[in-house]
Amino acid sequence: MTRRRALLAAAGFGLCLLVPLFQGDYHVHVMFHVALFAALGLAWNLVGGFAGQLSLGHAAFFGIGAYALPLYHDKLGIPLPLTLVLLIVTAVAAAAVIGRVAFRLRGPYFALATIAFAEVLRLSAKNLDNLTGGDVGLQVPALFGPTAPIQAFYISAVLLTAAAFTTTALIVRSRFGYQLQAVREDEDTARACGIDAARVKLHAFMISAAFTAVGGALYMSQIASVVPDSAFAIDLSERPAIDAMLGGAGTLSGPIVGAILIETAQELFKNWFHEAFQLIYGVLFVLVVLFLPEGIVGTIARWRRKQRAS
Amino acid sequence: MTALLTLEHVSKRFGGLRAVNDVSLSITEGEVLFIVGPNGAGKTTLFNLITGFLPPDEGVIRFAGRSLAGSPPHQAARLGIGRTFQIVKPLRNLTVLENVMLGAFLHTRDRAEAGARAREVLEFLQMGAVIAQPAAGLPLATLKRLEIARALATRPRLILLDEVVAGLPTTEALALAGLLQRLPEWGVSAVAGVEHVMQVVMKVAHRVVVLDRGALIAEGAPADVVRRPEVIEAYLGAKYKQVTG
Numbered sequence: 001m002t003r004r005r006a007l008l009a010a011a012g013f014g015l016c017l018l019v020p021l022f023q024g025d026y027h028v029h030v031m032f033h034v035a036l037f038a039a040l041g042l043a044w045n046l047v048g049g050f051a052g053q054l055s056l057g058h059a060a061f062f063g064i065g066a067y068a069l070p071l072y073h074d075k076l077g078i079p080l081p082l083t084l085v086l087l088i089v090t091a092v093a094a095a096a097v098i099g100r101v102a103f104r105l106r107g108p109y110f111a112l113a114t115i116a117f118a119e120v121l122r123l124s125a126k127n128l129d130n131l132t133g134g135d136v137g138l139q140v141p142a143l144f145g146p147t148a149p150i151q152a153f154y155i156s157a158v159l160l161t162a163a164a165f166t167t168t169a170l171i172v173r174s175r176f177g178y179q180l181q182a183v184r185e186d187e188d189t190a191r192a193c194g195i196d197a198a199r200v201k202l203h204a205f206m207i208s209a210a211f212t213a214v215g216g217a218l219y220m221s222q223i224a225s226v227v228p229d230s231a232f233a234i235d236l237s238e239r240p241a242i243d244a245m246l247g248g249a250g251t252l253s254g255p256i257v258g259a260i261l262i263e264t265a266q267e268l269f270k271n272w273f274h275e276a277f278q279l280i281y282g283v284l285f286v287l288v289v290l291f292l293p294e295g296i297v298g299t300i301a302r303w304r305r306k307q308r309a310s
Numbered sequence: 311m312t313a314l315l316t317l318e319h320v321s322k323r324f325g326g327l328r329a330v331n332d333v334s335l336s337i338t339e340g341e342v343l344f345i346v347g348p349n350g351a352g353k354t355t356l357f358n359l360i361t362g363f364l365p366p367d368e369g370v371i372r373f374a375g376r377s378l379a380g381s382p383p384h385q386a387a388r389l390g391i392g393r394t395f396q397i398v399k400p401l402r403n404l405t406v407l408e409n410v411m412l413g414a415f416l417h418t419r420d421r422a423e424a425g426a427r428a429r430e431v432l433e434f435l436q437m438g439a440v441i442a443q444p445a446a447g448l449p450l451a452t453l454k455r456l457e458i459a460r461a462l463a464t465r466p467r468l469i470l471l472d473e474v475v476a477g478l479p480t481t482e483a484l485a486l487a488g489l490l491q492r493l494p495e496w497g498v499s500a501v502a503g504v505e506h507v508m509q510v511v512m513k514v515a516h517r518v519v520v521l522d523r524g525a526l527i528a529e530g531a532p533a534d535v536v537r538r539p540e541v542i543e544a545y546l547g548a549k550y551k552q553v554t555g
Contacts (some may be wrong), residue, residue: 173417178404178471182412185401192354192361192395194387194416194464 006169013162018149019153032222034263035157036215040240041247041255042164043211048241049249050168050177051204052184053103056237057114058212060098060121061091063231065213066220067125070138080143084217091213092206099205103198106187115234122232137227140220153222160218162254164211169251171207180204184250212240246288248295257296313372313475314339314468314500315360315391320369322355322524329355331524333369339499342490344511344532346504347521349547354396356521357470361393362386374467387416392466394457396473396504400445406432407441409456413454413510430458434496435489451482458489462496469493471503473509487513508536520544 016035020028041059047055069088072078078086102113111245125132132138144152171177182190183197190197216236220226239262240255247258265284292299311422313336316459322330330352337343345353358364360371362383371378381389392413410428411421418424425514432441435455440448445456454474461469471490475483487510493501505511511518511532518535522544528535535541 050390172422175419175421178408178412178415181404182401186399188363188383188395189399189401189460190412191363191383192393193412193460194384194388195412196382196384 009165009169013158013165016158017155020154025150029150030264030267032150032154032157033267034259035154035161036219037239037243037263038155038256038259039161040212040215041243041259042161042168043208044240044246045244045249045255046168046171046180046204046208047089048131048199048245049251049254050172050180050184051201051256052250053201053205054107054111054241055114055205055208056111056234056241057098057116057118058208058240059234059236060114060118061095061209061212062216062219062236063118063121063125063228064091064094065216066140066231067132067138067225069217069221070140071131072228073141074139075274080141084214087213087217088210091209093254095206095209096202099202103201103205116259118232118234118237122228125232132228135227135229137225140224140226142224143218150222153218156218160214165252165256167207167211172252176200176203177245181250242285245295246285246292248297248299248301251295251297253300254295254297312339313337314374315502316372317360318370320359320366320371321355322359322364323351324366328524330359330366333521333524333526335519335526335529337500337502340494342501342503342516343512344503344505344515344518345521346447346506346508346511346518350523351521353521354472354522357393357472357504360386360470361391387464390465390467391470392461392464392468393470393471394454394461394474396476398450398453398457400453400456402446403444405442405444406437406448406456407512409445410459410463413460416464428459428463431463434460434492435459454478455486462493462498466498467503468500469498471501473483473504473506475505476508480509483507483510483514490514
């Protein structure tokens with residue numbers, strides 16, 4: 001990334017932080033969702049985009065973040081800042097375990113294994129009543145105090161997105177970033193270059209899990225309660241993936257573009273078409289996969305490369 | 311001369327098929343050894359065994375005095391064994407330069423340094439013109455060179471070239487053979503090639519071993535080996551043995 005583009009990105013995130021000054025609670029609430037899913041999309045993109053490993057089980061880490069917050073803070077009495085650290089550590093450790101097993105499989109089988117892990121966690125949360133409160137769930141501590149406005153959550157989500165974006169930008173330009181892409185393009189070639197493919201994938205998975213868990217904690221803290229079906233919902237695995245793919249999997253800004261389009265569209269469709277929005281959403285997704293497989297940012301980038309070449 | 315790579319009684323079976331059958335051979339430093347043989351003789355399997363892509367069923371493989379038993383492919387690469395793939399495996403969405411940089415990243419974290427190393431290698435292989443192009447859509451001849459470039463960028467002590475000239479027009483094949491002869495300049499101590507193009511083998515090889523149905527059937531100087539009756543039989547069938555032999 002050039003200096004100019006880095007400044008542009010910084011200015012963009014800065015502007016986002018100013019939005020609450022001009023907008024009402026409803027719009028800020030919608031934008032909180034956009035920012036949160038942009039962060040989740042960026043996190044997913046490290047594994048699904050750059051490393052090319054189609055994880056459809058990121059809800060596992062989202063849910064771990066959501067549950068770790070009340071469990072560590074309320075049940076164990078750990079102060080909030082330390083809880084956040086422990087929450088990240090827990091998610092990263094879970095990713096290490098899940099990844100070690102799931103990465104033994106490739107392609108669609110890997111995707112199925114990740115779904116299975118998220119489901120196992122969802123069912124565990126449902127049944128470990130003593131710990132998780134079962135289907136009744138838990139109260140989630142308010143990260144920014146009991147009367148914190150939506151604006152506080154929005155700003156946190158923007159900062160999380162900025163952090164995920166910066167991390168991605170640094171990775172893309174590093175040896176690690178190249179290695180991830182090599183694994184995506186051809187694992188055998190990557191290994192012949194001395195790359196420990198299993199390790200590289202696992203590290204991406206762990207970094208991704210950290211951001212996803214923070215997103216989960218933030219999201220559920222805003223709602224103030226957590227139940228298994230909301231924290232480990234398969235929808236939470238799919239949406240970041242779809243956002244990233246629409247914007248452009250394996251591109252730096254793709255997940256942000258995708259999240260802005262899909263999350264705002266979803267909000268509008270929900271108001272205009274009620275239940276039918278799910279159908280429209282599904283059709284849109286099929287169209288994108290068929291006609292824009294590289295996503296919006298990916299397609300534009302290729303188009304510009306072609307123009308420059310000719 | 312010390313042996314850089316030794317294989318002792320190495321075997322590999324796929325079900326009932328003995329793909330590699332009790333093969334022993336060694337490659338000394340500075341040597342250019344070619345492994346030849348008809349299709350299905352087990353040449354690529356042998357390379358996969360040496361580089362850890364397949365574990366041997368029996369036998370010992372040593373590189374620079376160290377046993378390679380059970381070590382994964384990336385470990386072989388780190389120890390100094392570079393390889394190309396017979397069926398080219400470019401990183402399609404990356405540029406030619408980036409493809410070769412991935413080899414160079416084995417010895418440096420620094421992007422500029424990896425880039426400089428990759429450029430050197432690409433210059434040597436006369437690929438300067440395509441440096442910025444994505445690997446997808448390049449012609450086969452260029453992709454074969456890209457395989458060599460990427461392997462060479464890992465600074466291997468031993469480079470395993472799996473049919474890098476097969477399928478190329480003769481002039482292109484001979485030009486590439488000329489470059490292969492210069493590999494020792496890059497610190498590559500030994501080259502083991504698998505080739506069908508005998509013109510190239512005769513030009514480049516110091517020594518040739520012949521593999522047939524997984525077993526080593528002949529070994530010696532190139533000009534010598536091609537006259538052996540068992541080699542002619544393996545390639546052309548028993549009928550021709552008396553005529554030429």
